[in-house]
Amino acid sequence: MEKREFKNKIYTELAKVTKALGNPRRMEIIDLLAQGPFSVEKIAEQTSLSVANASQHLQVLKGALLVEISRKGNFIYYHLAGESVFQVWRALRELGLAQNAEAxxxxxxxxxxxxxxxxxxxxxxxxxxxxxxxxxxxxxxxxxxxxxxxxxxxxxxxxxxxxxxxxxxxxxxxxxxxxxxxxxxxxxxxxxxxxxxxxxxxxxxxxxxxxxxxxxxxxxxxxxxx
Incomplete structure (x- = not known):
């Protein structure tokens, strides 16, 4: 693989994470899931979204490997893929508050x-x-x-x-x-x-x-x- 091809591909893959996080609703969902696992219905309730919209946002986060699912009986719960996901969100939150005067x-x-x-x-x-x-x-x-x-x-x-x-x-x-x-x-x-x-x-x-x-x-x- 040529150097430029490598760089194009790796930055494209990394951009999937920032793209997934670059939405206010998905940021709020990450903040909520830092508390623990939740069903899509509970996530929708807590974020004032419809279940359909909450599910769409969750699929984007899941596709970026930021969120995973687990099953308890007949119920499906979403949770953060790891502690590093919260650490990234926390760093992004602090960066925004430090650099964005309005925030x-x-x-x-x-x-x-x-x-x-x-x-x-x-x-x-x-x-x-x-x-x-x-x-x-x-x-x-x-x-x-x-x-x-x-x-x-x-x-x-x-x-x-x-x-x-x-x-x-x-x-x-x-x-x-x-x-x-x-x-x-x-x-x-x-x-x-x-x-x-x-x-x-x-x-x-x-x-x-x-x-x-x-x-x-x-x-x-x-x-x-x-």
Whole structure:
């Protein structure tokens, strides 16, 4: 094979990955699948897509070898093809926020609205766990918590929080987290908690980022995406 032919072919193959990721809906699906495996119906529900559209996007991701399927009984679940897929998405997300002024402004303005405080970083939370009285609150849907969560985190999905605040201590700082920096569940939780007098902040990133850093996590052995 000539050098130019080799370069043409290898860059064409690599471009399939970037092409598959170059769609906002597929980025959102990757972000969701970083939490664990989901059926196409659940993916459609969580991303506000029709089942048909969600299936089309999943086929593109599967064709680029970014997503795989597994079977549990009669059900088919989609999951990331490996930890490297999340690492690529995380790097792309951080690059976009660093280089795209409009994207950075959107996130900055959202975090610094009048009802929010500066979010806690992963390393800051790691330090708080070892040295302070802090409660880690996972406000994602329960099934995502079951796939994996920060060690010793308690699960109260955001839609249940208003009715379960009596389960939380009022003399501890509460750090709420969700899927990642582009997920708003934690912001909703912090607003609710602060309205009721709790000392609460959100984690800047999410569970997949925590796990990627090698920090203590509890992972389901039934999760085929691991």
């Amino acid at each position: 950075e402004k959107l996130v900055h303005d959202f975090y610094h609205s009048e009802n929010q405080l500066e979010p806690v970083t992963l390393k800051e939370l790691r330090q708080k766990i070892t040295g302070q009285d802090v409660v880690i609150l996972d406000v994602r849907p329960g099934e995502e918590y079951e796939h994996g969560h920060i060690k010793e985190a308690i699960s109260i999905p955001v839609e249940e929080l208003a009715g379960r605040m009596d389960e939380l201590p009022r003399d501890s700082e509460i750090i709420a987290y969700c899927r990642g920096p582009l997920c708003v569940y934690a912001d909703e939780a912090v607003s609710l908690l602060r309205e009721k007098g709790f000392k609460a902040k959100r984690l800047k990133e999410g569970y997949p980022d925590w796990k990627a850093m090698g920090f203590p996590a509890e992972i389901s052995h039934l999760d085929n995406s691991e």
